[in-house]
Amino acid sequence: MRARATRLAHMGRPASGWANTPIVKGSTYLFDSLEQWRDARRQRETQRVLSYGARGNETVYALEDAITELEGGHRSKLFPTGLAAIAATLLACLKTGDHVLISEGVYEPVRRLCATQLVHYGISHSFFSARDAGWQRHLRPETRMVYAESPSSLLYDMLDLPAIAQACRARGIVLCADNTWGSGLACRPLALGCDISVVAATKYLGGHSDVMMGSVTTTGAHFDAIENVSVNLGQTVAAEDAFLVLRGLRTLELRMQRHAQSALDIAVWLAGQPAIRTVFHPALPGDPNHALWRRDTQGSNGLLTVEFDPALPAAAVEAAIGRLQLFGIGSSWGGYESLVLPVDVARTRLAGQAAPPGYLLRLHIGLEDPADLRQDLGALLDALPDLSQQQAIA
């Protein structure tokens, strides 16, 4: 098989003509005869045929194919956001009476979706920890799905996906992975034994903070259920958006390399700063997830989270964050630009610790020059109160 960079330059392109897949706009698709129309309606139950705008068009198909190739799956379906892709997957695989076991550290809105929506349909959920060797005791007779995010949001805890896949397969449980961190490049959950991989294409696939999109890629056995939900709930994506994500894909490997290289560079530097107690970044040697990261991924990305020394008051850290000039404050990540956002300790496993952790800040390292980013973060560190005095007070 050709290298990923080569395939990324060719996937989802027209076989002839335009180098880039054109943006196709349309709701009504015309047929030459009623016979042809009937044919298409019959065929579309089992295969991809043009029939109506909501079912997709050439631009959308091109992105579906590219993501399928990237993820190494049977087929993919696109959704208007990453969260919509997750919601569709849960609805496709679960029914009243079923239970879904979710990894701790999951993207927070998934908790909310389960707690405030799926409960109304009689679908129950509970959580397991990546660090719990006995996690299988949380499986119930009615568990139909394990929903795993590895590395997790915020602290990047990794799961042993191949081992989880084996346990699920033995019990006929569907294993779904949120692969937004890996975005089909640094990680391919289907190759690790998962049945379904969901990606928020809003992040690295789009890559430019200008488009929302989610994808679901499945093995052969699970695609029909996903497509059914997509059709029944009228989920569709705009061709312009599919075009933007396709455009993002062309530079995915180049961008991810730069994000990962700069993030590791900054992670190593931050780990040596007295004001920083912990740097969470699986590519950092010494991170507790490093061994699994080496075994199960083919790269990293621009995300890292730092824990400031607990002696530093939150107000002082937040005042220092105000000194940042290159890092924006805002949701999401995976775009070209650097971002910071405070992490709510209560939403992490650190909330269970005996001693409260220090202030937590998530950084997304963008494509700017890492020396400039280090300098910007240096201004933040310089603005912090003297640590030895703080420790004396504490």
Ligand SMILES: *Cc1c(COP(=O)(O)O)cnc(C)c1O
């Ligand atoms: C951002 C994100 C999502 C949701 O993506 P949206 O497009 O913002 O809905 C899902 N999972 C993870 C891990 C994310 O980081």
